[in-house]
Amino acid sequence: MTKVFVAVDIEGVAGVVHVDEGSPGNPEYERARRLMTNEASAVVAGILDADPDAKVTVADVHGPYRNIIPELLDERATLLRGKPRHFGMMDGIDDGTYDRAIFIGVHGQSGSDDSVLSHTFTGTILDVKVNGKSWGELGLNAAMAGAYGVPVVLVSGDQSVVAETERVFGPGVPTVQVKTSRGHLTSESMHPHVACRLLREAAAEAIRNVPNVGPLTVDNPVTVEVTLNRPALADLAGMIDGMERIDGRTLRFSRPDFPNAYRVLRLITVLCSTPL
Numbered sequence: 001m002t003k004v005f006v007a008v009d010i011e012g013v014a015g016v017v018h019v020d021e022g023s024p025g026n027p028e029y030e031r032a033r034r035l036m037t038n039e040a041s042a043v044v045a046g047i048l049d050a051d052p053d054a055k056v057t058v059a060d061v062h063g064p065y066r067n068i069i070p071e072l073l074d075e076r077a078t079l080l081r082g083k084p085r086h087f088g089m090m091d092g093i094d095d096g097t098y099d100r101a102i103f104i105g106v107h108g109q110s111g112s113d114d115s116v117l118s119h120t121f122t123g124t125i126l127d128v129k130v131n132g133k134s135w136g137e138l139g140l141n142a143a144m145a146g147a148y149g150v151p152v153v154l155v156s157g158d159q160s161v162v163a164e165t166e167r168v169f170g171p172g173v174p175t176v177q178v179k180t181s182r183g184h185l186t187s188e189s190m191h192p193h194v195a196c197r198l199l200r201e202a203a204a205e206a207i208r209n210v211p212n213v214g215p216l217t218v219d220n221p222v223t224v225e226v227t228l229n230r231p232a233l234a235d236l237a238g239m240i241d242g243m244e245r246i247d248g249r250t251l252r253f254s255r256p257d258f259p260n261a262y263r264v265l266r267l268i269t270v271l272c273s274t275p276l
């Protein structure tokens with residue numbers, strides 16, 4: 001029996017291009033969350049096509065973590081929703097019971113060009129370096145899975161996410177490109193139905209013929225550098241134990257292992273939404 005953790009974000013879903021589509025309280029969002037739910041369901045169906053005994057957790061990892069519509073999700077999965085969660089987007093993986101992870105609806109890391117809605121956790125983080133490597137959510141979340149021995153076996157998003165996947169993991173991690181971004185707020189996308197068909201097939205394939213890729217691992221202890229967009233936010237984040245100020249906007253910290261470092265990054269993300 002395979003146990004699969006499927007993390008679903010919204011920015012990399014087919015058809016989504018604008019901040020409003022990820023922001024509750026408007027009709028655009030109500031449509032986009034259905035597209036997100038459908039892509040999640042397609043992946044669940046694909047996993048179960050390949051292994052009818054698989055257990056699938058769908059983790060809603062965008063914004064409020066309450067986007068996927070529970071009653072519209074494939075009923076054979078369970079849904080992890082709501083926040084705050086101890087390990088943010090990857091909370092649950094720390095159970096240590098999962099065999100594989102799949103990331104869909106992924107967006108590019110902060111600063112990527114031709115990359116719809118690219119950012120890293122929040123618009124206020126300009127860069128995150130882990131042991132010297134610049135990673136966005138894809139690398140950071142994959143390293144969280146890796147810390148619990150879980151390999152990432154499928155990633156979907158736009159062409160910048162496909163390129164980022166190769167950069168983070170090297171060759172071998174399968175991807176589904178559902179759209180081609182032509183800027184930060186514009187893309188040419190395949191039809192959502194086509195995207196869902198491809199995601200279902202790719203998820204089945206990733207479970208049937210597990211790609212030859214190991215978990216993404218990080219050497220301990222872990223040193224992280226975070227560059228924020230405002231010195232005032234660096235002042236705030238500097239209140240956390242063990243922060244070293246590198247320059248006006250950059251902080252460095254070390255933790256014994258990656259989950260501890262990831263939790264600090266989540267805390268910085270929360271602090272960065274403080275009105276100043």
Ligand SMILES: [Zn+2]
Nearest residue numbers: 009010062063
């Ligand atoms: Zn998101």
